[in-house]
Amino acid sequence: MSETVKISYGGKDFELPVIEGTENEKAIDIAKLRGLSGLITIDPGFKNTGSTTSSITFLDGEEGILRYRGYGIEELAEKSTFLEVAYLLIYGELPTQQQYEKFTREITYHTLVHEDIKKILDGFPSNSHPMGVLSSLICSLTAFYPGSLDPTRNEDAVNLSIVRLLAKMPTFAAWAYKNEVGHPVNYPDNSLDYCSNFLKMMFALPAEKYEVNPVVSKALDKLLILHADHEQNCSTSTVRMVGSSQASIYAAISAGINALWGPLHGGANQAVIEMLEAIKADGGDTKKFLNKAKDKDDPFRLMGFGHRVYKNFDPRAKIIKKAADDVLEAMGVHDPVLEIAKELEYAALNDQYFVDRKLYPNVDFYSGIIYRALGIPTDMFTVLFAMGRLPGWIAQWKEMRENGEPIGRPRQIYTGAQTRGYVSMNKRG
Numbered sequence: 001m002s003e004t005v006k007i008s009y010g011g012k013d014f015e016l017p018v019i020e021g022t023e024n025e026k027a028i029d030i031a032k033l034r035g036l037s038g039l040i041t042i043d044p045g046f047k048n049t050g051s052t053t054s055s056i057t058f059l060d061g062e063e064g065i066l067r068y069r070g071y072g073i074e075e076l077a078e079k080s081t082f083l084e085v086a087y088l089l090i091y092g093e094l095p096t097q098q099q100y101e102k103f104t105r106e107i108t109y110h111t112l113v114h115e116d117i118k119k120i121l122d123g124f125p126s127n128s129h130p131m132g133v134l135s136s137l138i139c140s141l142t143a144f145y146p147g148s149l150d151p152t153r154n155e156d157a158v159n160l161s162i163v164r165l166l167a168k169m170p171t172f173a174a175w176a177y178k179n180e181v182g183h184p185v186n187y188p189d190n191s192l193d194y195c196s197n198f199l200k201m202m203f204a205l206p207a208e209k210y211e212v213n214p215v216v217s218k219a220l221d222k223l224l225i226l227h228a229d230h231e232q233n234c235s236t237s238t239v240r241m242v243g244s245s246q247a248s249i250y251a252a253i254s255a256g257i258n259a260l261w262g263p264l265h266g267g268a269n270q271a272v273i274e275m276l277e278a279i280k281a282d283g284g285d286t287k288k289f290l291n292k293a294k295d296k297d298d299p300f301r302l303m304g305f306g307h308r309v310y311k312n313f314d315p316r317a318k319i320i321k322k323a324a325d326d327v328l329e330a331m332g333v334h335d336p337v338l339e340i341a342k343e344l345e346y347a348a349l350n351d352q353y354f355v356d357r358k359l360y361p362n363v364d365f366y367s368g369i370i371y372r373a374l375g376i377p378t379d380m381f382t383v384l385f386a387m388g389r390l391p392g393w394i395a396q397w398k399e400m401r402e403n404g405e406p407i408g409r410p411r412q413i414y415t416g417a418q419t420r421g422y423v424s425m426n427k428r429g
């Protein structure tokens with residue numbers, strides 16, 4: 001017999017069903033609570049609220065587990081490629097050789113973007129933050145592919161939009177960077193793999209020969225895999241929320257990019273490096289900054305530390321830490337900022353404040369260091385996060401749509417003024 005929970009209120013008992021996931025996670029289904037009792041639930045920041053059931057990503061923050069469609073992140077990061085993982089997330093299974101080749105071929109074919117998009121890009125001042133440019137260019141696809149505006153259209157149309165998004169994202173990301181530094185854009189080179197093509201579009205200059213370094217390209221591919229999905233986080237919930245109104249997939253992904261931008265979410269990787277640089281410039285006293293982070297009167301937080309769901313080591317941070325060491329060694333980079341990062345990590349992990357609150361380094365603590373070693377400028381870090389997260393956003397949007405989920409529309413408890421009459425301006429005191 002399925003389990004239930006009893007709630008007593010106003011002298012009455014209400015019985016609500018408990019639903020259970022495949023990893024034994026349990027939830028009270030409160031959908032009927034208001035109808036039965038007149039009560040709603042309130043949970044700012046959705047700290048204890050499941051917004052959906054999902055079969056894409058399993059995450060156990062207490063145990064430090066992350067799996068995409070049942071496959072451990074450690075194994076995928078070691079053995080797979082980003083496009084294979086994208087296929088897995090979006091279509092539910094690892095592709096066969098034939099499916100993989102078709103998927104890769106289609107993505108490669110669609111990397112070029114409409115020439116008029118360059119005019120939109122030209123309208124942005126140089127120095128524009130590339131995240132703002134990226135979200136705008138992605139949203140502009142609604143104008144270039146008006147056929148995609150209705151997401152209830154057939155599977156082929158949806159699949160074409162998915163391929164276009166994956167194909168054009170690196171082109172837009174590289175162009176957002178070129179705009180920022182005032183360089184001419186590079187067009188895609190379809191003889192290259194996904195990451196190498198992006199690196200070439202980003203770094204190649206007309207006056208110089210550019211060869212993609214395979215160490216850089218492989219490291220980037222791994223980073224994208226590690227960022228590919230993370231269940232119902234802020235940006236993914238945004239994508240699902242916007243998509244739930246049946247807005248176009250391009251509009252939903254553009255909204256996700258904007259949500260990711262903030263320093264408490266994907267923007268943390270940029271904030272981490274800025275923090276480490278500030279510590280270095282201040283003389284390198286990590287203790288001083290640790291104390292600032294603990295001081296409740298000081299708004300400073302240790303960026304790259306803490307996570308809403310991981311109360312143990314973020315499994316992605318473990319893989320990235322090792323990858324950072326490998327990349328720095330392979331490229332012969334000595335980064336003093338890495339030394340500060342290691343010192344800070346050691347000090348925080350041994351400090352009672354951080355131990356008590358289970359604040360561990362998250363994925364962003366080390367990803368910024370790798371990006372730096374790969375020669376990626378700081379304000380492009382979150383753009384790379386967006387490139388990595390794209391298949392997850394798409395998979396979640398697709399699942400939401402296939403499940404026929406209703407429009408997202410939370411309730412509230414109103415705490416403002418009660419009804420009152422209008423007072424004309426000359427009588428207001």
Ligand code: ACO
Pocket residue numbers: 263264265266268293294300301302303304305306307308309357359362363364
């Ligand atoms: N530095 C210092 N103290 C911290 C930090 C930190 N980085 N993170 C949390 N705390 C403290 C809080 O002050 C709070 O202390 P209290 O209980 O004494 O009041 C306690 O730990 C719990 O923190 P909350 O803010 O309630 O936790 P929440 O789940 O709301 O926030 C978040 C999670 C936003 C990630 C937070 O830990 C943070 O701001 N970290 C720094 C930014 C960061 O690295 N973000 C990237 C997250 S990963 C990602 O989105 C990809």
